[in-house]
Amino acid sequence: MTEDRFDELMRDAAHTYRKPPQPDLEGMWKAIERDSFSASTAGGGHIGRSKARGLSLVANRWVAIAATLVAGVALGRASASLGRTPVQPTAVPSVSVASAAPAARTDSTGLAQPYEVETSRYLGQTAALLIALPSEARAGRADAQLASRASDLLGRTRLLLDSPVANNADMRNLLEDLELVLAQVARLQDGHSRTDIDLINRALEQRDVLPRLRTAVADISAD
Amino acid sequence: MSEPDLIARVLAGDRIAARELYDAHSPRVFRLAFRLTGDADLAREFTQDTFVRAFAQLARFRGDSALSTWLHRITVTVVANAMRKVKRFRERETDLEDVHPIGSDGPESGYVDPVLRERLHRAIDDLPEIYRTTLIMHDIEGYTHTEIAEVMGVAEGTCKSRLSQARAQLRATLADLAPELEP
Numbered sequence: 001m002t003e004d005r006f007d008e009l010m011r012d013a014a015h016t017y018r019k020p021p022q023p024d025l026e027g028m029w030k031a032i033e034r035d036s037f038s039a040s041t042a043g044g045g046h047i048g049r050s051k052a053r054g055l056s057l058v059a060n061r062w063v064a065i066a067a068t069l070v071a072g073v074a075l076g077r078a079s080a081s082l083g084r085t086p087v088q089p090t091a092v093p094s095v096s097v098a099s100a101a102p103a104a105r106t107d108s109t110g111l112a113q114p115y116e117v118e119t120s121r122y123l124g125q126t127a128a129l130l131i132a133l134p135s136e137a138r139a140g141r142a143d144a145q146l147a148s149r150a151s152d153l154l155g156r157t158r159l160l161l162d163s164p165v166a167n168n169a170d171m172r173n174l175l176e177d178l179e180l181v182l183a184q185v186a187r188l189q190d191g192h193s194r195t196d197i198d199l200i201n202r203a204l205e206q207r208d209v210l211p212r213l214r215t216a217v218a219d220i221s222a223d
Numbered sequence: 224m225s226e227p228d229l230i231a232r233v234l235a236g237d238r239i240a241a242r243e244l245y246d247a248h249s250p251r252v253f254r255l256a257f258r259l260t261g262d263a264d265l266a267r268e269f270t271q272d273t274f275v276r277a278f279a280q281l282a283r284f285r286g287d288s289a290l291s292t293w294l295h296r297i298t299v300t301v302v303a304n305a306m307r308k309v310k311r312f313r314e315r316e317t318d319l320e321d322v323h324p325i326g327s328d329g330p331e332s333g334y335v336d337p338v339l340r341e342r343l344h345r346a347i348d349d350l351p352e353i354y355r356t357t358l359i360m361h362d363i364e365g366y367t368h369t370e371i372a373e374v375m376g377v378a379e380g381t382c383k384s385r386l387s388q389a390r391a392q393l394r395a396t397l398a399d400l401a402p403e404l405e406p
Contacts, residue, residue: 006394009343010362012335017344017363020257024267025249029242031271036278037238128308134264214272 031211122160123217126153126178130210133185134201150185157182174216177207226290234281245274248291252298258359259302261348269305273298288373295366296374299356339400346396354389361386 129149136146157179166172184200204210224232224243232240252273257266276297284293347355356375360366361382368386372379 002394006390009335009339009397010390012340013343013347014363014365016335016340017347017359018258018261020254020266021263023250023253023257023270025246025253028249028253028267028271028274029245032245032274032278033238033241035271035275036241037236124308128305131265131268131305132309135262210268211271214268214275 034208035211035215119160120217122153122156123213125149126157126182127210127213127217129153129185130181130204130213134197147186147188150182150188154179154182154186171216174209174212177203177209178213180207181209227286230281230284230290233278241278244290248294249274251291252294255295255298255360255364256302258363259299259356260306265305265309269298269301272301272305276301292370292373295370296376299374303352303356336400339397342397342400343393346393349396350389350392354385354392357382357385358389358393362390 129146133146157175160166161172161175161179166175181200181203184196184203188196224240226244229240229244233244249270253266253270256269256273257263260266260269273294277294284290347358350358353375357371360371360374361368366374368379368382372382375382377385
C-alpha cells in the first residue's frame, strides 16, 4: 500500500512536475549553427576543437593583456579617487585578490596568469546574470540584487573598456554592448514595467549579446 | 545513414548532418534541461550550450557509450555548473504555480490531491542536487539505472542507492500530509 501510493504519486509527478513546454527547435538550432559553424565551414573546414582551439589561443592572448592592464587601470583609478570618494568595492578588490600572491607567475606571453582568471570570472558572472535575467525579471524577483550585481559588473566593464584590451575590435564591441545592457539592468527599480524588460531583451537580441558572450566564456573556460 | 556516419560527416563540417543529429537528440536534451531547471529560458540556453560544446568536442567522442548518453552527460554538467551561478540571483524558491499551470496534467494522471502534489514538487526541488538529478532522470524521465550511471559517471549501485535515498527523503517530507507514506 505504501509503495503503491508513493509510486502513484511519482507517476503523477512524471506528468506534472516541471512539464516541459514545446521547445523552439528551429530557434535553438540557429543559435547553435551560428556558434558552431559560422566561421569554420566557409572553406569546408572541420568544426570543433581546431576552431575552438584557435579562438582560445587568440582569446588567451588578449585576456592576458587585458587582465594586466585592467589591474593597472583599476589601481590608477583607485589611487586617483582616494582623495575624493571612498574606493568602490567593485573592481579594485577583485583585481587585488587576483594580483596579490601569484603576481610573479606568468604565462608564455610574459603576463601574469591570475589576471586571466579574473577576466574569465567577469565574463562568467556577466553571462550568469544575463541568462538569469529574463526569468528573474519576469517573476519580479530580486530587482535590487540584480541591479547591484549589474552595477558592479558595469564598473568592471568600463575598466576593461578603458584599457588597451579594447583594441581588439571584437572584444571592444562585446564590452560596449555589455555596458549598454548592464547599464539598463542597473537602473531597474522595484516594480519595473514590462517595457523596461522588453528594452533590455531587445538590446540583447538585436546585438546578439548572449551567443557572443557564451562563446567568449566557452573559449576561456576551455583552457 | 548510421550515427557513426553522421558523426564523421559533422566532423568534416557538414551542417546537414549536424542538423540531423540535432533533430534526433535535441527534444530529449531540452526535456532533461527543463526538468532540471524548471525554466524554459534556461532550458533553451542550456540546450544550446550542450550542442555547441558537443559539436566542439565531437572529435573526442570515441563511441564507448551511446551518443545520447554522452550528450546527456554534457547536459547534466552544463546545467549543474550554470545553476550554481543562477541560484545566487534567486532569493526565493521557484513559484511552482508559474511552472505548473492548473490543467497541465497529462491524460494518464489519476487524481492526486493538489496540495499533496505541490508538496511533492517542492520536496523534489529541495532534494540535494545528486539525489534530485537521479530521481528526475529515473522516475520522471524514465532513464534506466545503467544510463544514469553512465551519464553521472558513477557505479550502478551508487545510482540505485541515491534513488532510494531520494525516495525515502520525499516520503519523510510528505509524511504529515500522507501518513501512509511514512517509511
